[in-house]
Amino acid sequence: MQTPGEIRHHLNRGAVAARRDDEAGLAETADWLASATAREMLRIDYYSRQFRFEEPALGQAKDWWLTDAVPVVAALASMHQDGHLRERAVRELCGMAGAVSDRALAVRVSDHVPVIRELAEREVLRRTALEQAQQIVPLLQRIVGRGWGSEVFARYLRVLVEAHDEASVWACLRDSEDLEVRRSAFRRGFESGLLGVADAVRLLPRERDQVVRRQLIRVIAEGATPEVIVEALLRGRSAESRVLGLVKLTAAQLDPVDVERLLVDRSVLVRAWARRRWQEMGRDPVVVYAAVARSAAGSVVRARAYVGLAETGAQLDRAEIVELAQGADLPLKKIGLSLLRGKALASETSFLLREMTCDDSRVARLAGEVLSSSPQLWSVADLAVLKDSADPVLQRRGWWLHRSLGGWEQVIADLELPEAWDRLVLPMYVLPTDAQWHRISDLLGTLSLGSHQVSEIEFAAGRSV
Structure with a gap:
């Protein structure tokens, strides 16, 4: 624009x-x-x-x-x-x-x-x-x-x-480059009967506009036979179509092979509905997830199986989670780190801090979330590997992890990073420890903060004269 x-x-x-x-x-x-x-x-x-x-x-x-x-x-x-x-x-x-x-x-x-x-x-x-x-x-x-x-x-x-005739007019407008015109032309076509289920099935695989695709999916779900719904929706590219296919069809109308495949779908909602239909078939999704997770399938599929196990509430052995987190296979490593939240031990702190220095930002963030969920495992001094780095990306990761401690540690972290000064949030009804105030005083002596901002910090800390 x-x-x-x-x-x-x-x-x-x-x-x-x-x-x-x-x-x-x-x-x-x-x-x-x-x-x-x-x-x-x-x-x-x-x-x-x-x-x-x-x-x-x-x-x-x-x-x-x-x-x-x-x-x-x-x-x-x-x-x-x-x-x-x-x-x-x-x-x-x-x-x-x-x-x-x-x-x-x-x-x-x-x-x-x-x-x-x-x-x-x-x-x-x-x-x-x-x-x-x-x-x-x-x-x-x-x-x-x-x-x-x-x-x-x-x-x-x-x-x-x-x-012209009505069909020609709306067919022409469905080819419009203007999205609003095109969407309304499709809507008018279905409402007036110019388009039907067969047209929706034919057009859906090539459709790229999400709004039009949603119209086509709805028409198929509401008017097609179970066989057509399976082929057009359940096996379609869109997660929305797969969800609606599972919603519209009962367990008796579904092929177990299709449902088993959707148990490890990339969509959370598709997996949830697939588990529901699988259970209605009298089967246990945990069995499938466990088998796929430990199979020779691709790492992406195995990672989704581990996610499915977590979604069902199944308990995973901690040693297996650590093995995934420390592995070299990226999809499995990510799921291992996400499952390690709240379960890490002090002996794994150095490994997690090392992961926060890696090039993959997703892995670094997941490792940081594991550490932030267990603050008792590390100290601010441990963050030197990040905060003293010459790389500004690593410095910000260290700042983020320090800030996750909250309270006056969050204030200290923000004072240590110049671009964070304008986001200072001072704790209410809690005073800093002597060690915290000593660090804050050292920082205030070297920073170019305004006198009004300094006074606010001193007042909140109970140190104003």
């Missing part, structure tokens, strides 16, 4: 190019107007007429010459703040063809001047070719929420359907 300054810059360049008859500049402006989204086009129109600036973005009306003008010049003039110039520009646009002309006229159906609005609406309702509709409909649909011109969209759809 372009900023107001960028929009005014483009408009000003276009106006200069129009005055100088600069073909290259006008071609660039025409490409800009043709490629703008419907929302951007309406923003361009809005900022072209702002009165807050001494010089209008499009210059003075007397500088515009519309005789034998090309479409881009008339389009720019149609957005000028001078109503007489806009009216002349709209009359010129009525005799022009092309995307720039179509879009400029569609914008003007919301003009506050009645004669301009009526001229633009009359011409827009004449432009019923499907390629013209691709340019006009996105703008008219966005204008629906406005005052002037809000009723033109419904009128335009009626004349489009009269000029």
Whole structure:
């Protein structure tokens, strides 16, 4: 989305190019107007007429010459703040063809001047070719929420359907590059019966827009046979489709092979519903998870099996968890570290601090979470390996772990990191220990904090005079 300054810059360049008859500049402006989204086009129109600036973005009306003008010049003039110039520009646009002309006229159906609005609406309702509709409909649909011109969209759809058949119109709009138009076209297609379950099954594998995909999934789930739901949803790419397939089908309608595969799905919700259906089949998901976790399957699948065991509440041997956490296989290492939270021993502190220095940020974060969940295993002095590093990434990891102690240790950690000074949160109703206050005093003596901030720290610590 372009900023107001960028929009005014483009408009000003276009106006200069129009005055100088600069073909290259006008071609660039025409490409800009043709490629703008419907929302951007309406923003361009809005900022072209702002009165807050001494010089209008499009210059003075007397500088515009519309005789034998090309479409881009008339389009720019149609957005000028001078109503007489806009009216002349709209009359010129009525005799022009092309995307720039179509879009400029569609914008003007919301003009506050009645004669301009009526001229633009009359011409827009004449432009019923499907390629013209691709340019006009996105703008008219966005204008629906406005005052002037809000009723033109419904009128335009009626004349489009009269000029073509309804199926052709909505098929064309389903190919629109505008997401809002495309989504509403799919919704209208299913509501009117132009599209059905077979169409949804055919379109779903190639669909990339999440909103449309959700429509297709819902149609299949509500109207397809169990066999189609299994093939289109349960074995689909989308986690949402797999969940809905499990929700719509009963245990009796499901193949155990499909459900067993979904027990180790990447989606938490899919795994939860797969466990429910598996139990309804009279089977124990823990058995499956244990077998897969200790099998020769890929590390990603095994890691999901360990996650499934944790989700079922099954108890894992601590030695097995440590073996995973200390292993070289990354997916299994990550799940091992996540399962080690609250179960680490003091002897594993050095290993965990070493993991916090690794290049994989996810592993480092998980190791830090294990340490922060067991603060009794380490001291602030142990963090020197991180905080004294020349690498700012490691310094911030050390700061984060120190800060996790909370209270006055959090204040000390924030004082030690200059970029964290503005986030100081002073503890209430608790005083620092002598050792903590000594460290805070040393830091205050070397930092360039304001006197007011220093006074606040001293007062909260009960050390103010």
